Amino acid sequence: MNSNTRPVADPRPAFVENPEQADQQQALGRRIITDGIRTVFLVGCGGSLAAYGPSVYTLDNRVPQLVVQAMNSDEFNYRKPAGLGPTSIVLVGSHTGTTAETVRAIDTAKAAGAESVVSLTSDPESPLATHADLAFTDRPTKWAWDPKEIAMARITQGILDAAGLAASGFDEALAALPADIPNVFADLDPALHRIAEDLATKPVTYALGSGPMEGMARAFAMFYMQEMLWRHAAAYNAGEFLHGPFEMTESQAPYLVLCGEDATRPMTDRALGFLNRYSEHVHVIDSREFRLAGVPDGVRAEIAPIVMSAVTTRLAQHLEAVLDHDLSTRRYMFSVEY
Template sequence: MNANKIISKVIKEKGRIRTVFFIGCGGSMIDLYPANYMLNAEASDISSYIYTSREFVLSLPKRLGNDSLVIVCSHSGNTPESVEAAHAAKEAGAYVITITHNKDSKCTAPEFVSWVYPWGDDVKTEYVPVGISLLLAAELIEAQEGFAKHEALIKAIDQIDGVIGKARLKVNEELSNVFANSCKENPFFYVLGSGSAFSQTYGFVICSMMEMQWQNCCHIHSGEYFHGPFEVTENGLLYVIQMSSGKTREMDERALAFLRGHTDRLIVIDALEYGMDSIDSSVREYLDSSLFYAINCELRAARGKLFNHPVETRRYMDIEKY
């Protein structure tokens, strides 16, 4: 598949896209977050929204219509809520693109334009949902209003895999065991982040830790930390902060400064120290999430090894009826 060709078809059929809706559940929604964030930051004539699939169906946006592009992501291609959302969007007149790993799924039905992606540790960022959705968003901005950062973003997506490879090594040398042992000493902890990277702050908590490791923890947006949550900060309580590389880093730095003076248990994961300083500063914040996802995978693996808890272990998901 090719993002430029798909967007050309979208514009040829729809004329002009005014609204974009990114739809998914869990990790699939998380992967779409950076593209939604970038569209709202960079496009002057396109409004972008992100929904968890079921809420999208239950509270269908009035702005959804013939001038809408809906991008639905489902790894299995058969997530009931996401399949229903894709059909609801199509019925409302939107142009629907589905992103899935399963070529023989409900998301690859003929009524949708389907992008089937490979999956595995060595698959490049441009071929997985976070990269695909960023490329689609970039091509849409470029086609409709021009995107001065277009080439910089394409280059950054190509560069990020090299950054991730080095970051994985650095994490396993310096941080993985520290984090795993901290989980043993702290049955509960908080994770902070901001900007595009907040998608992986959220994802690290609900997917890597709660789902895959049964670890109790909570995510906090760095900008919201001082509007309530900081009141519980004290020695003996672990905090993990993911420092972004872009415009919102200022919020992370403010939270970090306070944390350093008010808790004796703190893990700092700085995107700039893990290689994002080598990416063009005008676009690197949109790829922070790709870096943090890779780091989070190494951290959850280390915890799983220490606790003898494989990341594939489930007790409810796809086992009980829900």
């Protein structure tokens, strides 16, 4: 930890949606049901794969007629899952639109006769956007929070709508986030800075979550802590944590527990009950404390992981300041062949 810490960067801007694309995303979701698609493959690497998490959770728990499978791009390419075929839609996500194995996944999908391939990327000129049957592009919001999560939320809403399962208020909630998330940041910034100061002094951080928050914990550990901040970290499902990794809980070890409002909340509460007895460095980010004035209560649980993703991004910005380590610096990515 650097004693002369740098100032915390400004929060990333809100996503700016293209209204036409938002409509197309909902229409795609509806078509998945009305066309009788059986399997939706969600393909990508790293942060792009993690961005599918909240939608996987929602669809898996609510839409019996659909199978949703998120998979690393090369796992998809080499495995060619048995469920891939004419009743599949394949979504391919890559921020730059150039990730080689994700571009190849388009060929994998087409060779297997997938009904269609849809890309999620920031760059409409990229291979991913130009080779897919349909492309959703979020430029110019390159460094906004979670444009792919928002696109997926729109698609998911279309699916729920066509399946007769849509909760009212979701569109209203998405529309409110650009105003609400800055309030969440303003409320949490002091706490996030204290968490960053503590994590910066520790050799390894463990992040925990259940349900859709497991993926948020994993993304924080793998992409913010390891990739961007070069800090040891690992993430666990809160239930699995209590069946193995918890054995090495020590009073000085730091834990970051991401709590949501979904059905699995008792799992993180149980892990917290344990951790609070045996560690003195338990940090909690609880979506119940998110001030989301424009989000109707009935859809808070579904919106919480999207907001949590933004909040962990904000935590990373605090770590960037405390560690004096730029989030955009890479040793290997984009600079060596591998």
